[in-house]
Amino acid sequence: MKDGWSVFYITKNAWEEMLRDINNAQSSIYFEQYLFNDLEKGEIGKIFLEALINKAKEGVKVKLLIDSVGSTDFFFSSETVNLEEHGIDLRFHALSRKNILSNIFPNLYRDHRKVLVIDEKIGYIGGVVIGQKMEHWRDTQVRIENDFVPLLKNSFDAIWNSLEKTSARPHQYMNRHLNENAEGFLGNCPREKDKALRKEILSKISRSRKRVWITTPYFVPSRKMVRVIKKAARRNVDVR
Structure with a gap:
C-alpha cells in the first residue's frame, strides 16, 4: 500500500480483500453495485450476502444499493426479503414500472458504479462486480484507506438519498466530491447536462504533457475526444 492506496488487477483478488474488510467491519458497510448476481449457495453473490447478513446480526449498519438491470436475478429473488428481515437497508435503482417500450430511454439511465x-x-472503487463468471477477469479495483474515504462516502450518500421517494429530482445529485485541495471524486449521471466526468477527462488529456494511457472495456469516443487524443499524440505525448 502506498499512501493509503492499493490496486488489484484480478477480480478474485479484489473479492478476497473486500470480504476480509467486510468481515472485520465494526460500525457500517455501504455497498453500491451495478452487477450483483449468482446467489446460490457457494456462489460469490451468496458469499457476499452471507457476510453482510452476519455483520447486520452483529449490529453493524448495512446499506446495499443495487441496480435492478445489472442485477436482474437479485432484483427478482427472495433475497430482497431475506436481507430486509435481517435489518439490511436495501434500495434498488429500479426500472420504470410504466410501459417499458415508451420508457426505454429513462430505463437506460443506470447506476453503473461499484462502491x-x-x-x-x-x-x-473500480470496475469489479459481483458475478461468478468474472472471477478471473482482468479488472481494476482500488482499495483506499486515507482522507479520500469520507469523500467516497459522500458520493454514496448522494446516490442513496436521490432514490428517496420524496425526492423531486431523483436523478440529479452532486457531481463533485472534493477536498480543500480540489482532490477527490467526480460522479456522473446520464440525465445531467453537466457531464463533469467527461469534461474532466477531456481537460486532463488536453493539458497532458507526458503520457495518456487509457484502459477501458467501453471505448466509443466522441469526435471531440478523438480530436483531443490526436492533438496529444501530435505534441509527442505518449498515447496508448
Whole structure:
C-alpha cells in the first residue's frame, strides 16, 4: 500500500480483500453495485450476502444499493426479503414500472458504479462486480484507506438519498466530491447536462504533457475526444 492506496488487477483478488474488510467491519458497510448476481449457495453473490447478513446480526449498519438491470436475478429473488428481515437497508435503482417500450430511454439511465465503504475508513472503487463468471477477469479495483474515504462516502450518500421517494429530482445529485485541495471524486449521471466526468477527462488529456494511457472495456469516443487524443499524440505525448 502506498499512501493509503492499493490496486488489484484480478477480480478474485479484489473479492478476497473486500470480504476480509467486510468481515472485520465494526460500525457500517455501504455497498453500491451495478452487477450483483449468482446467489446460490457457494456462489460469490451468496458469499457476499452471507457476510453482510452476519455483520447486520452483529449490529453493524448495512446499506446495499443495487441496480435492478445489472442485477436482474437479485432484483427478482427472495433475497430482497431475506436481507430486509435481517435489518439490511436495501434500495434498488429500479426500472420504470410504466410501459417499458415508451420508457426505454429513462430505463437506460443506470447506476453503473461499484462502491464499497467500510466503517467510513476503508473504501473501494473500480470496475469489479459481483458475478461468478468474472472471477478471473482482468479488472481494476482500488482499495483506499486515507482522507479520500469520507469523500467516497459522500458520493454514496448522494446516490442513496436521490432514490428517496420524496425526492423531486431523483436523478440529479452532486457531481463533485472534493477536498480543500480540489482532490477527490467526480460522479456522473446520464440525465445531467453537466457531464463533469467527461469534461474532466477531456481537460486532463488536453493539458497532458507526458503520457495518456487509457484502459477501458467501453471505448466509443466522441469526435471531440478523438480530436483531443490526436492533438496529444501530435505534441509527442505518449498515447496508448
